[in-house]
Amino acid sequence: MNAEKSVAQRHRVVVIGSGFGGLFACKQLRKADVDITLISKTSTHLFQPLLYQVATGILSTGEIAPATRIVLRKQRNARVIMGEVTDIDVENGTVTSRLLNQDYVTPFDSLIVAAGAQQSYFGNDHFATYAPGMKTIDDALELRARILGSFEEAELATDPEVRDRFMTFVVVGAGPTGVELAGQIAELADRTLDGSFRNIDTRDARVILVEGAGAVLAPMGPKLGGKAQQRLEKMGVEIQLNAIVTNVDARGVTIKDQDGSERRIESACKVWSAGVQASGLGKILAERSKGTEVDRAGRVIVEPDLTIKGYPNVFVVGDLMSVPGVPGQAQGAIQGGTYAAKAIKAEVEGKQKVEDRKPFKYFDKGSMATVSRFSAVCQVGKLEFSGFFAWLAWLGLHLWYLVGFRSRFVTVLEWFVSFLGRHRGQMAATEQWVFARLALEALDDPVEARQLAKQIGGESSSGNGKSVANAEAGKSSQQRAG
Numbered sequence: 001m002n003a004e005k006s007v008a009q010r011h012r013v014v015v016i017g018s019g020f021g022g023l024f025a026c027k028q029l030r031k032a033d034v035d036i037t038l039i040s041k042t043s044t045h046l047f048q049p050l051l052y053q054v055a056t057g058i059l060s061t062g063e064i065a066p067a068t069r070i071v072l073r074k075q076r077n078a079r080v081i082m083g084e085v086t087d088i089d090v091e092n093g094t095v096t097s098r099l100l101n102q103d104y105v106t107p108f109d110s111l112i113v114a115a116g117a118q119q120s121y122f123g124n125d126h127f128a129t130y131a132p133g134m135k136t137i138d139d140a141l142e143l144r145a146r147i148l149g150s151f152e153e154a155e156l157a158t159d160p161e162v163r164d165r166f167m168t169f170v171v172v173g174a175g176p177t178g179v180e181l182a183g184q185i186a187e188l189a190d191r192t193l194d195g196s197f198r199n200i201d202t203r204d205a206r207v208i209l210v211e212g213a214g215a216v217l218a219p220m221g222p223k224l225g226g227k228a229q230q231r232l233e234k235m236g237v238e239i240q241l242n243a244i245v246t247n248v249d250a251r252g253v254t255i256k257d258q259d260g261s262e263r264r265i266e267s268a269c270k271v272w273s274a275g276v277q278a279s280g281l282g283k284i285l286a287e288r289s290k291g292t293e294v295d296r297a298g299r300v301i302v303e304p305d306l307t308i309k310g311y312p313n314v315f316v317v318g319d320l321m322s323v324p325g326v327p328g329q330a331q332g333a334i335q336g337g338t339y340a341a342k343a344i345k346a347e348v349e350g351k352q353k354v355e356d357r358k359p360f361k362y363f364d365k366g367s368m369a370t371v372s373r374f375s376a377v378c379q380v381g382k383l384e385f386s387g388f389f390a391w392l393a394w395l396g397l398h399l400w401y402l403v404g405f406r407s408r409f410v411t412v413l414e415w416f417v418s419f420l421g422r423h424r425g426q427m428a429a430t431e432q433w434v435f436a437r438l439a440l441e442a443l444d445d446p447v448e449a450r451q452l453a454k455q456i457g458g459e460s461s462s463g464n465g466k467s468v469a470n471a472e473a474g475k476s477s478q479q480r481a482g
Contacts, residue, residue, distance in 0.1 A: 010035050011348045014095050014108035016085050016281065018045050018068045021114030021318030021333035023403075026078050028341035033348055036078040037106050038068065039085055039097050045071055045403060046137065049330060052177060054140040055271075056147070056184040057192070057424035061137050063411045066403050081106070085115070085281060090288050090311050110313045110344045113281055113300075114337055117319035117328060120277035120297070127248040131170075131270035134177050143271055145429035147185060150269040151205075155197045161266075167205045168267040170253055172245050173274030174211035175219075176369035179228055181271060182209040183372040186235045191422045207237045208265060210255065212244045212274070217377065219327070220367055220384075224377040227386040231371045245274070276328060278320050285316065295322045304359035306340055312354040315340035326362045330401065335362055368394045373419040 011034045015022045018040035026036055044065035053059040072078045083097030083104060088111070095106045119133030132139045132146070147169065154166035171182045189205040196202065209216070209232065216232070216239060217225040229239055240255070247254035252266040278298035285300055286292045291309035293301045299322035302308060306315045306323070317336030319328045326332045339360050346352035366380030370391060378390035395415070402408050418424050 011344075012037070012107060012109045013112065013344060014039065014106055014110075015112045015114065016040075016088075016095065017114035017116055017318070018042065018080075019048070019114060019116045019318060019333060020330045020401075021116075021337035022112065023068070023071065023337070024334045025112050025114065025317070025337035025341040026072060026075065028338050029345060030075045030077065032077070032341075032345040034077060034110075034344070036075075037108075038072070038078060038080045039083055039095060039106065040068060040080065041082065041084040042136075043067055043069070043082060044137070047398075047402060048135065049176075050398060051134050051137070051140045052181040052184060054137070054426065055134070055143040055181065056188050057144060057427045058184070058418045059411060059414050060426045061141070063407050063414065064402070065137055066407060071403055088113070088281065088284055088288055090285070090308070090314050093313075108313075110315070110347075112315045112317060112337065112340045112344075113285065113320060114316075114318045114333065115279035115281045115320050116333075117276040117278050117297075117299075119272060120275035121272065122275060124248075127245075127272060130248045130250055131172065131253075131272040133272045134181065135276075141429075141433045143269075144426075145431075145433040146269045147188070148427065148429045149434060151189075151193060151197065151200070151202060153268065154200050156199075163200065164206075165251065165266040166268045167200065168208065168252075168265065168269075169205065170208045170210060170265055170267040170270045172210050172253070172270065172272050174209050174213070174216040174239070174241075175273060176217065176367075178209060178211070178273040179217060179232065179369050179371060181273065182207050182237050183232060183235060183370070186232075186237050187372055188424070190236070192424050192427075194422070208267070209237055209239045210243050210245060210253070210265075211239070211241050214241050216241075217369060220369070220377060220379050224379055224384055224386060228369065228371050228377050231375050235372055248272075276319065282316075282320050285314070289314075297322075305343065305357045306336055306360050312357075315343070323360070323362065325364075327367070329367070331365050332362060336360065368397065370394050 013034045013036045015025055015036060015038045018038060022038060023045050026038055029036055045068050047064040050059060050064045054061055069080045072080060083099040085095055085097045087096040093108050095108060097104050119135050121127045132142045150166045154163045157163040157166060169185050171178050186207045189202045193202040215225045216229040232239060242258040244256045245253050246256045248270060252264055253270060254262055254264055256262050282294045282298045282300045285308055286294050289308050289311055295301060300316045300320055301322045302316050306317055306321060308314050317340055318333035321336060343357055368376055368378040370376040374388050374391050376391040376394040377386040378393050399408050402411060414425055
């Protein structure tokens with residue numbers, strides 16, 4: 001294990017995670033007399049709320065995921081190192097990270113853990129093979145290839161049942177991500193791809209939004225949830241409430257309805273947006289410190305100043321913190337990261353003692369979700385509105401939080417082309433995007449991975465009894481995405 005020794009004698013701050021919480025914490029400390037080390041397992045700062053637009057061909061990854069090093073290159077007191085954090089020793093003040101099978105130890109005087117969250121399959125992690133989530137760039141690119149690949153398979157299918165399976169898209173979870181994704185898949189089929197195929201009409205595609213609860217966008221209340229549901233249904237999206245997904249496989253999903261009966265939806269392309277699970281670092285913190293607990297989602301139950309019990313120099317922010325009334329959204333992460341950075345800065349400058357810290361207070365700036373082009377729902381305090389003006393507010397807010405002038409400029413151009421016309425500039429998809437997950441799984445079980453690849457690649461019957469995927473081997477990889 002290689003130990004890293006800080007050459008500077010200044011206060012050492014380690015930030016784990018390059019999301020909203022971690023990045024805003026670093027920026028808040030840009031003029032502080034500290035040395036910052038940002039540790040991240042990815043090289044980018046991901047604007048997660050717009051991942052669904054990458055998945056549906058509106059934006060490229062570059063617009064929503066600038067390189068963290070480039071973002072912080074002018075901040076001389078900050079450095080970035082890549083690696084996945086495997087251990088946090090709060091007693092001795094060190095963080096252990098791993099990159100390419102090599103361990104590195106980084107010492108700290110203050111620590112901000114902003115590791116975020118990942119998709120939760122509620123104990124059914126094998127669902128991920130057939131229904132990717134919407135938490136990473138890999139997820140978005142894989143889903144794009146699966147969406148476009150399903151249309152390609154449908155174009156080649158000769159069996160009506162097989163064609164229908166490839167023309168059916170299931171989105172699990174009617175939260176903001178699920179609503180936005182269902183709406184964009186519907187628009188992709190109705191507008192962008194209309195007339196592009198010869199054997200199928202993409203407007204015949206079925207987009208099904210499945211929700212285990214009894215309402216769409218339940219946290220936003222019945223009024224806005226109802227508005228979103230009406231708009232989706234007008235677009236042709238089928239909404240199935242009180243429907244719990246009990247199984248997902250290559251060919252579809254199994255649904256359990258409120259009356260206890262089960263049924264099948266045959267679908268080649270599925271996406272999961274039904275739940276989140278906090279980073280495993282929460283459990284590590286709980287094990288490493290006495291009295292620290294995590295909730296059911298793995299989030300750390302923090303003190304009023306966002307620290308863990310007994311360690312006032314260890315802050316937990318963003319999706320990893322459990323604070324009543326603070327939703328797992330970008331605003332919570334931004335405000336938490338900023339609060340932690342200000343507390344560290346005040347202590348370093350001698351302006352505030354630990355015992356004098358004021359509790360963290362979350363300022364709710366509202367919630368919003370876009371349903372389709374020119375239509376969104378927005379909630380700011382007691383004010384609720386929907387439609388075109390809500391959509392403009394959604395555009396403005398997301399542009400504001402995009403990092404970098406070029407990102408904002410290019411995004412506006414892409415939105416202009418996509419929303420006012422029919423074209424989408426990011427419609428490329430490759431076989432690797434679909435099967436990369438299986439390649440990783442093959443490291444553990446190559447036989448099972450090959451079987452899954454065959455299933456996902458499509459076993460639909462063509463005229464000669466061979467699968468469409470096998471019959472078209474060597475051609476466009478999009479034809480093998482299922």
